[in-house]
Amino acid sequence: VSHTALSSAVTTRCLKAGGEFIQTPQTCAAAAEVRDGLAKALYSRLFDRLVAAINDSPQVAGSDGGGEGGGGSGAGPFVGLLDIFGFEDFESNSLEQLLINFSNEHLQAIFNSIIFSAAQAEA
Numbered sequence: 281v282s283h284t285a286l287s288s289a290v291t292t293r294c295l296k297a298g299g300e301f302i303q304t305p306q307t308c309a310a311a312a313e314v315r316d317g318l319a320k321a322l323y324s325r326l327f328d329r330l331v332a333a334i335n336d337s338p339q340v341a342g343s344d345g346g347g348e349g350g351g352g353s354g355a356g357p358f359v360g361l362l363d364i365f366g367f368e369d370f371e372s373n374s375l376e377q378l379l380i381n382f383s384n385e386h387l388q389a390i391f392n393s394i395i396f397s398a399a400q401a402e403a
Contacts, residue, residue, distance in 0.1 A: 290314050320376075327375035 291311050295302045306314065 290318070323375050327378070 291306050292303045293306055293310075295304070
């Protein structure tokens with residue numbers, strides 16, 4: 281996509297009135313909403329493609345999802361995230377949920393580091 285076409289798509293609104301197309305400029309707030317929506321849609325599609333690529337990748341021998349550490353019903357490979365509130369098993373995860381989980385895990389790691397450092401300092 282050319283810079284000019286992308287800029288025009290974000291900063292102008294195109295309406296069809298009868299058989300005629302009318303272009304009007306967007307307000308800054310509306311253009312920001314379009315930009316944010318486009319970014320979210322792109323990241324979501326990228327995340328979906330990444331998940332599909334992982335799911336379609338060849339399985340490593342012995343990684344049938346069952347057995348020790350597999351944590352599954354033997355239905356196939358399984359990727360899970362363990363967060364501070366336990367194990368989450370959704371039918372479908374979004375990039376947004378992954379980023380929230382990642383941020384929570386990072387905050388939990390910082391909290392643990394501070395608490396453990398304080399406990400060691402007292403000992």
